[in-house]
Each structure stands twice: as C-alpha cells, then as structure tokens.
Amino acid sequence: MPPLRSPSRAQCLLGAMVLWLSPPVKCDCSLFPVIAHGSGQDMSSFFSFTTVVKYECDEGYILVGEPKISCRNSHWSASAPQCRALCAxxxxxxxxxxxxxxxxxxxxxxxxxxxxxxxxxxxxxxxxxxxxxxxxxxxxxxxEVHTGCEPVAAGRMLMQCLPDPQDVKLALELYRLALEIKALGRREPLGGDS
Missing domain, CATH: 2.10.70.10 (Complement Module, domain 1)
Known part of the structure; x- marks a missing residue:
C-alpha cells in the first residue's frame, strides 16, 4: 500500500519523535521552559502523550504561578512560574x-x-x-533634637525634649543630684583651722 500524502504531522511519544508523515517536524514539548533561581523536573508518565513539569525554587526564593504545567500537541497549559526572592x-x-x-x-x-x-x-x-x-x-x-534642647539647663525644659516620662524622671533626678554636688562644692569644709 503506497504511503499517504497529506500535510506533515508529528507526535511526541515516549520522549521521542514519531513521524507519521514526512517531512519531519520538531516537537515543542520535549524542552520545557527554564526558570531563574529554580529548576523544573519532568514528571510525565512513561506511556503519556502529555509532558508534565514540576517546578521548585532555590532556597531563599518562593514560587509564583502554577507549580506544575503540562504540554500536549506542542501547547503548554500555562506560562512557566517564576521564583521570586524573599527578603527578611x-x-x-x-x-x-x-x-x-x-x-x-x-x-x-x-x-x-x-x-x-x-x-x-x-x-x-x-x-x-x-x-x-x-x-x-x-x-x-x-x-529629633528640638531647638533649645541641646543644652538643657532647667528641669522644666525636659518635658519638651524627652519623649518618655521615665526618661524625664531620670533626667530630673540626675539634674537634682548635679545641683546638690555643685552646692556641696561651694561649702567650706567643716572643722577649719584653730
């Protein structure tokens, strides 16, 4: 029986090209899309006419899109997913x-x-x-340093310069202590010369 003459057709079978009619046509399902910062693995079953690819991302990246895509008759079910970076x-x-x-x-x-x-x-x-x-x-x-807060000289200005009441209390105690030390320095020592 003579071969049939019709438009060329190709079909992928078992990972190899099986030509039914000539001339040969390349099967687009044999090579799946490559993604940056990740990889794809062919998950197709041995007797399937469909190519199935599962994607995973490298550590520190997350998959955005469909994790599995399939191809049949040179047409992919969806675009390949992307691996996007994760920031702490x-x-x-x-x-x-x-x-x-x-x-x-x-x-x-x-x-x-x-x-x-x-x-x-x-x-x-x-x-x-x-x-x-x-x-x-x-x-x-x-x-934020307010104008006039750089050289805080009096306790009443502290409320404008310090945001936390505990800081104000501590600053006032330190200011009082500084005044007492200054006052002690002015006093003459007790029990002078006789």
Missing amino acids: KPQIAHGHLSVEKRQYVERENVTVQCDPGYDMVGPQTISCSENRTWDPEVPSCEW
Whole structure:
C-alpha cells in the first residue's frame, strides 16, 4: 500500500519523535521552559502523550504561578512560574513598617514610619530586590533634637525634649543630684583651722 500524502504531522511519544508523515517536524514539548533561581523536573508518565513539569525554587526564593504545567500537541497549559526572592523583615530601631511580616517577596514595597519624636534618615519607601536585599538601603529613625534642647539647663525644659516620662524622671533626678554636688562644692569644709 503506497504511503499517504497529506500535510506533515508529528507526535511526541515516549520522549521521542514519531513521524507519521514526512517531512519531519520538531516537537515543542520535549524542552520545557527554564526558570531563574529554580529548576523544573519532568514528571510525565512513561506511556503519556502529555509532558508534565514540576517546578521548585532555590532556597531563599518562593514560587509564583502554577507549580506544575503540562504540554500536549506542542501547547503548554500555562506560562512557566517564576521564583521570586524573599527578603527578611528589616529591623528599624524606633520605627515600624506599613506592613508587618516575617518575610517579603521580590518587588514588594513597604513604607517605613518613625516613632513620635524621631526623624527618618533615608528613603521612606523600600523594595525587596532580586538579590534578596532592600533597595534603596533601609532608613534609620534618629532622635529629633528640638531647638533649645541641646543644652538643657532647667528641669522644666525636659518635658519638651524627652519623649518618655521615665526618661524625664531620670533626667530630673540626675539634674537634682548635679545641683546638690555643685552646692556641696561651694561649702567650706567643716572643722577649719584653730
């Protein structure tokens, strides 16, 4: 019986190309998409006409998208997933984040807010980058020095300069002690010369 002449067709079977008609056509399911910071593993069964790939990410990265995709007749069921970086929660003394979590995903933005009485030094918004660091660099919250607070000379000014009542109490006690020591230094020693 003479071979049939019709448009060329190809079919993937058992990981090899089986040509039913000529000329040969490449099977697109044999090579699955490669992803950055992760890898894919062919999970296809031996007798299946469908290629199934399962993806996993390297340590420090999280999978975004479908963990398994399949291909049949040269068509993938979905795009390959992505492995996105994870950034650790930044530690900011005297400040907090707009969204508090243990880890943040690549491209996620957070806003830093300083506690009352503290000024921000650096950018207010930071983003988790692909190399698992914050970009730009994490800002700091530094104590805001009010005008007139640099040389605190009287206890009544302390309330304006110190944010915590316990700090005010301690400063007042130290100020009182300093005055007593100063007063003692002015007194003449007891039991002078006879």
